[in-house]
Amino acid sequence: MIKINIFILLAMFSYSECANILYVIPFTSRSHTIMLKPIGLELARKGHNVTVITGRLEKTDLPNYHQIQIDHKEIWEILGTERPNVFTMTEISAEEFHNLILWRGGLAFTEMALNSSQVRQFLVEDNKFDLVISEQFYQEAMYTLALKYQAPLVLVTTFGNCMRHNIATRNPLQLATVIPEFLQLTDPTSFWGRLRNVYFTFYEFVWWRYWYLVEQEQLAKKYIPGLPNHLPSLYDIQRNVSLLMINSHFSFDSAIAYLPNIVEIGGVHLSHSIEKLPKDLQTLLDKATDGVIYVSFGSNVRSSELPTDKMEAFLKVFSEVNQTILWKWEDDKLKTKSKNIVFRKWFPQKEILSHPNIKVFISHGGLIGTQEAIFHGVPIIGVPIYSDQYNNLLQVQNFGFGKILRFDDINEQNLRNKLIDVLSDNSYQIKAKEVSNRFKDRPMNPLDTAVFWIEYVIRHKGADFMKNPALQLSWLSYNMFDVCIFLLLVLILFLYLIFRVIICLRQYFLKNDLAKSKKL
Ligand SMILES: *[C@@H]1O[C@H](CO)[C@@H](O)[C@H](O)[C@H]1NC(C)=O
Ligand SMILES: *[C@@H]1O[C@H](CO)[C@@H](O)[C@H](O)[C@H]1NC(C)=O
Ligand SMILES: *[C@@H]1O[C@H](CO)[C@@H](O)[C@H](O)[C@H]1NC(C)=O
Ligand SMILES: *[C@@H]1O[C@H](CO)[C@@H](O)[C@H](O)[C@H]1NC(C)=O
Numbered sequence: 001m002i003k004i005n006i007f008i009l010l011a012m013f014s015y016s017e018c019a020n021i022l023y024v025i026p027f028t029s030r031s032h033t034i035m036l037k038p039i040g041l042e043l044a045r046k047g048h049n050v051t052v053i054t055g056r057l058e059k060t061d062l063p064n065y066h067q068i069q070i071d072h073k074e075i076w077e078i079l080g081t082e083r084p085n086v087f088t089m090t091e092i093s094a095e096e097f098h099n100l101i102l103w104r105g106g107l108a109f110t111e112m113a114l115n116s117s118q119v120r121q122f123l124v125e126d127n128k129f130d131l132v133i134s135e136q137f138y139q140e141a142m143y144t145l146a147l148k149y150q151a152p153l154v155l156v157t158t159f160g161n162c163m164r165h166n167i168a169t170r171n172p173l174q175l176a177t178v179i180p181e182f183l184q185l186t187d188p189t190s191f192w193g194r195l196r197n198v199y200f201t202f203y204e205f206v207w208w209r210y211w212y213l214v215e216q217e218q219l220a221k222k223y224i225p226g227l228p229n230h231l232p233s234l235y236d237i238q239r240n241v242s243l244l245m246i247n248s249h250f251s252f253d254s255a256i257a258y259l260p261n262i263v264e265i266g267g268v269h270l271s272h273s274i275e276k277l278p279k280d281l282q283t284l285l286d287k288a289t290d291g292v293i294y295v296s297f298g299s300n301v302r303s304s305e306l307p308t309d310k311m312e313a314f315l316k317v318f319s320e321v322n323q324t325i326l327w328k329w330e331d332d333k334l335k336t337k338s339k340n341i342v343f344r345k346w347f348p349q350k351e352i353l354s355h356p357n358i359k360v361f362i363s364h365g366g367l368i369g370t371q372e373a374i375f376h377g378v379p380i381i382g383v384p385i386y387s388d389q390y391n392n393l394l395q396v397q398n399f400g401f402g403k404i405l406r407f408d409d410i411n412e413q414n415l416r417n418k419l420i421d422v423l424s425d426n427s428y429q430i431k432a433k434e435v436s437n438r439f440k441d442r443p444m445n446p447l448d449t450a451v452f453w454i455e456y457v458i459r460h461k462g463a464d465f466m467k468n469p470a471l472q473l474s475w476l477s478y479n480m481f482d483v484c485i486f487l488l489l490v491l492i493l494f495l496y497l498i499f500r501v502i503i504c505l506r507q508y509f510l511k512n513d514l515a516k517s518k519k520l
Helices: 002-017 030-045 075-079 086-091 094-115 117-124 140-148 163-169 191-223 234-239 279-287 308-320 349-353 367-376 389-398 412-424 427-440 446-459 481-519
Strands: 020-025 049-054 065-069 131-135 153-156 243-246 262-264 292-296 324-328 341-344 358-363 380-382 402-404
Touching: 020 030, 020 140, 030 049, 030 065, 030 131, 030 367, 030 446, 049 117, 065 117, 075 094, 094 117, 094 140, 094 191, 131 140, 131 446, 140 153, 140 191, 140 234, 153 446, 163 191, 163 234, 191 234, 243 446, 262 446, 279 324, 279 349, 292 349, 308 341, 308 412, 349 358, 349 367, 358 367, 358 412, 367 380, 367 389, 367 427, 380 389, 380 412, 389 402, 402 412
Parallel strands: 020 049, 020 131, 049 065, 131 153, 153 243, 243 262, 292 324, 292 358, 324 341, 358 380, 380 402
Antiparallel strands: none
């Protein structure tokens, strides 16, 4: 009898701990979903009632994992433009990348998500949520859902530190070492690097705050019913975020000071990964005793769009090596005589990288893939194409477990040199294992860390005490300008007094001298 009572008590206890959570991850890019999906699933496994607004449905039999599907369209379809060959983006600046892709795409994407029939229907239903979690990726209109449901707001990035969030929440900016996520800088700490950083940070912030967020606000008001009449601005909503989880870790990304409500969860999708390789691939990899080279430029960049000369350079060099090549290739047209190359449209990447026979990963340096290589200690040869890829690969190269191969520099000779270098010099392997070890060496794995802080915010009803008290201050006080001006005035007064004293003394002595000379 007592046993049963304890059971009921336990059940009641765990029930009261379970929350209704809305998880908004509408961006349909495959890599984003790979990183974000495990958080929602883990919350559901912990017993929370999780509702996910998503672009990619998950096959799961968890009864407390509800999915609201947004229309699945590629960003190019929404923008109404031809899908460009993504390899042409290697030349564009951070400003152009924001104007052409991120901001235009972000607005179109947000509108499409909000206008999806399942979402529209969901938004008129009478639901209650204890917490809203949203991806932070140019879809700020979604943050108003926290006000609709009167719940604390948690954000999560797929790209690491977010400069706009740092400014909004008054996290120290550290502009001498910390750059916005999509700015490419060879040496951020040099004078020109820091100058470029200050310029771009300012540029991005002004456009974001005074144009982009205003556009997002319009979308929120147009599509989300039941918002409070006096809706705070999206900027104020972001300032008041309870928790930001970022996809980085100081063992690979740089060491940065963060407020307690900014938490690093880099590697979150690798924590409880239990998926196995399919049998055919397992056999293939087991048999490749000379090692395997894995080639993939990620979900958005297509190998099949490589210019012919570069493609032939790859094929030529691959035909010369003894390793087996696994190459993510998106069409069926390519013919090659080399028996050691295996083409597939998609590979289970993290499982492939976990195989001991993998010798090198030829990659575009996307963050998710880079983290998978770090986790499994695999050296990288990286061809950066756009966004944060160059920065990720620069870090890989600086840490000594990979090499950058500029897209324009791809030719037979360069490729052969880089490949032979990375395959034959085992320092790359050693460094890769070293970074892997420190990436995994944490008090708690990143998935449990994410779940802990999410539940923490629920337990403490938004955990307002974690927010920076500097948010209450005016801009003048926060930057200490009032104090500086006061000190400056004191200094001026002090100098003035000294000046007066010197004048007085001078006059006094002059008088004395005059008197003396008169006496004589
Ligand atoms: C779980 O969330 C769904 C909304 O997706 C809601 O309809 C359902 O009532 C919730 N269940 C509980 C037990 O709160
Ligand atoms: C919203 O969706 C409806 C159909 O579901 C469509 O007719 C309309 O054009 C869409 N609006 C926008 C702005 O995409
Ligand atoms: C490939 O294997 C053969 C036979 O084991 C060996 O002689 C040759 O040097 C290897 N080639 C390379 C590029 O390692
Ligand atoms: C900030 O968020 C908390 C919950 O975390 C909420 O209680 C409070 O009303 C919000 N304040 C503003 C100004 O939005």
